[in-house]
Amino acid sequence: MDVMRVLHMVGGAGDTSYASNSSLQKIAISKARSMVEDSILNLYGTSFQESLNIADLGCSSGPNTLLVIKEIIDVTHERCSQLQRSMPELRLFLNDLPGNDFNTIFMSLPAFYDTLKEEKGLPLGTCFIAGVPGSFYGRLFPINFLDFVHSSYSVHWLSQVPQGLQSDMGLPLNKGNIYMAKSSPPAVFKAYLDQFQSDFSLFLNLRSEEMTCGGRMVQTLMGRKGEEPSSGDCCHLWELLAQALKGMVSQGVIKEAKLDSFDLPWYTPSVKELKAVIAMEGSFVLDQLQITEINWDTNDNDDSEYYFFDKKASGQNVAKYVRAVTESLLANHFGAEIIDELFEKYAENVGEHLAKEKTKHVNIIFSMAKKV
Numbered sequence: 001m002d003v004m005r006v007l008h009m010v011g012g013a014g015d016t017s018y019a020s021n022s023s024l025q026k027i028a029i030s031k032a033r034s035m036v037e038d039s040i041l042n043l044y045g046t047s048f049q050e051s052l053n054i055a056d057l058g059c060s061s062g063p064n065t066l067l068v069i070k071e072i073i074d075v076t077h078e079r080c081s082q083l084q085r086s087m088p089e090l091r092l093f094l095n096d097l098p099g100n101d102f103n104t105i106f107m108s109l110p111a112f113y114d115t116l117k118e119e120k121g122l123p124l125g126t127c128f129i130a131g132v133p134g135s136f137y138g139r140l141f142p143i144n145f146l147d148f149v150h151s152s153y154s155v156h157w158l159s160q161v162p163q164g165l166q167s168d169m170g171l172p173l174n175k176g177n178i179y180m181a182k183s184s185p186p187a188v189f190k191a192y193l194d195q196f197q198s199d200f201s202l203f204l205n206l207r208s209e210e211m212t213c214g215g216r217m218v219q220t221l222m223g224r225k226g227e228e229p230s231s232g233d234c235c236h237l238w239e240l241l242a243q244a245l246k247g248m249v250s251q252g253v254i255k256e257a258k259l260d261s262f263d264l265p266w267y268t269p270s271v272k273e274l275k276a277v278i279a280m281e282g283s284f285v286l287d288q289l290q291i292t293e294i295n296w297d298t299n300d301n302d303d304s305e306y307y308f309f310d311k312k313a314s315g316q317n318v319a320k321y322v323r324a325v326t327e328s329l330l331a332n333h334f335g336a337e338i339i340d341e342l343f344e345k346y347a348e349n350v351g352e353h354l355a356k357e358k359t360k361h362v363n364i365i366f367s368m369a370k371k372v
């Protein structure tokens with residue numbers, strides 16, 4: 001599968017779109033806010049440049065896309081007001097793969113510029129927003145260009161399904177699974193880790209070329225707390241999806257060989273694995289790093305005493321946001337006609353699981369500066 005060509009979040013604003021089903025990622029963005037603020041203040045508060053070039057990598061389309069941009073504009077604006085300086089010109093670049101729904105973003109820009117003017121008194125000509133289609137596993141910007149890079153929930157996507165998931169005879173090694181699972185053989189864990197190390201190292205190397213010395217980066221990735229590669233906090237979500245697919249194999253809706261040849265281009269690193277790649281690649285100094293957790297059921301994240309668990313509603317909530325991010329890959333491999341049924345089964349599996357055990361996603365948020 002050519003991941004860079006096939007992968008895209010469900011576009012538009014319909015019931016199954018990413019725009020309507022990205023509450024998980026919205027919570028993740030809010031958890032990284034203080035690190036973004038610190039990085040921008042560090043960057044701008046010492047240099048007072050006339051312009052800042054800023055990129056959001058893997059911006060997708062929907063409310064979150066402009067949320068991050070608004071946060072960056074707000075913090076720069078507040079800082080300038082405190083210092084009684086005029087705003088630098090902000091050049092904001094929204095990057096995603098070419099299949100991303102950039103049209104929806106572009107159509108929302110006039111209203112966004114109006115909001116900036118009404119809320120902040122920022123006239124047109126203070127912020128320039130542009131789309132940059134392309135893979136962040138390739139060069140996207142000129143040399144020494146970017147002052148700040150942000151990326152949330154994107155770099156855990158690998159550039160390709162790892163090589164090495166087949167035996168020498170070409171037989172699938174990860175039979176019945178779609179990601180690293182407890183029943184996966186060691187070669188599968190190795191193949192996934194190798195791919196992550198090579199992709200993340202390439203990502204850092206490319207950004208180090210594009211970023212200015214002292215330029216800053218803030219990233220949020222889904223990760224795992226422990227070193228055990230198939231631990232529940234990162235893999236169970238996919239084991240339940242594999243279970244739903246297996247059910248469809250038993251019913252004869254999907255061929256077993258089709259399931260055996262599908263693996264997700266995705267990796268949830270541990271902090272140790274992440275730090276090792278940053279150190280080995282060598283272009284960046286790690287500044288802050290934090291682990292946060294978000295309940296799978298995103299309606300249950302404000303610790304409200306008024307939250308009542310509803311197995312069906314919780315299962316459907318999780319299934320909707322998982323569908324919004326994986327539908328393009330699954331439909332490409334298994335056919336679009338299985339998707340509705342698959343996610344009905346998946347919602348049931350997730351509901352059953354959550355009835356037994358409240359489960360959380362693990363996020364690693366970190367900030368780095370490019371070495372001078």
Ligand SMILES: C[S@@+](CC[C@H](N)C(=O)[O-])C[C@H]1O[C@@H](n2cnc3c(N)ncnc32)[C@H](O)[C@@H]1O
Pocket residue numbers: 004007008009022025026029057058059060061064065095096097100134135136137151152153154155157159325
């Ligand atoms: C789950 S979305 C996150 C979107 C947004 N940052 C948010 O937090 O809501 C992940 C995005 O990363 C993008 N992505 C994955 N691999 C990419 C790559 N190699 N280059 C650029 N974008 C990529 C996907 O297309 C998708 O839009």
